Amino acid sequence: MTVDIAQWEASVTELWNRADSLGREEGVEAMRVLAASCPAGDGRAAFELAGMYDSMGFEAEAGGEYERALELGLDDDRHAQLAVQYGSTLRNLGRFDEAIAVLEAAPAHPSTGTAPRVMLALALHSAGRVDEALRVAIEAQIDALPRYQRSMRAYAAALTENAE
Numbered sequence: 001m002t003v004d005i006a007q008w009e010a011s012v013t014e015l016w017n018r019a020d021s022l023g024r025e026e027g028v029e030a031m032r033v034l035a036a037s038c039p040a041g042d043g044r045a046a047f048e049l050a051g052m053y054d055s056m057g058f059e060a061e062a063g064g065e066y067e068r069a070l071e072l073g074l075d076d077d078r079h080a081q082l083a084v085q086y087g088s089t090l091r092n093l094g095r096f097d098e099a100i101a102v103l104e105a106a107p108a109h110p111s112t113g114t115a116p117r118v119m120l121a122l123a124l125h126s127a128g129r130v131d132e133a134l135r136v137a138i139e140a141q142i143d144a145l146p147r148y149q150r151s152m153r154a155y156a157a158a159l160t161e162n163a164e
Helices: 005-021 024-037 043-055 059-072 076-092 096-104 115-126 130-144 149-160
Strands: none
Touching (some): 005 024, 005 043, 024 043, 059 076, 076 115, 130 149
16 A cells, blocks of 8 residues: 555644643554554654654653664654754763764754754753853854854853863
């Protein structure tokens, strides 16, 4: 049976729109069913299942699905989102060095904006690298500032210039 991928995507969106009203197991099971209906070898299914595991508090299961999605391949938009989500999951699992590595390698994409850098700041903080975390958080927001960009760059650099 051929799956209409546009309909599959619409079903995924609909499920995410009601995910907050579902119980943990119910949400995961609903996404499992949808993931199974996606063409075999399509990274989108693993990505969406990972996201549901993650949002329902099953971080360990999410990690395996994120890794599978990476192996299968994703479009640029989902790959950027995966970096943020997987980095967050690794951080929540206490795997700080891995989280930092994933987030430092996160691709820039309009769909995630500065989220990879903000999540990196959280991972650095969790790893006890607080000055570096603050520097990254400030730097992530500099381009959004209407003024004081030069000053903020200097302040951010000063946080870690002696450590490097």
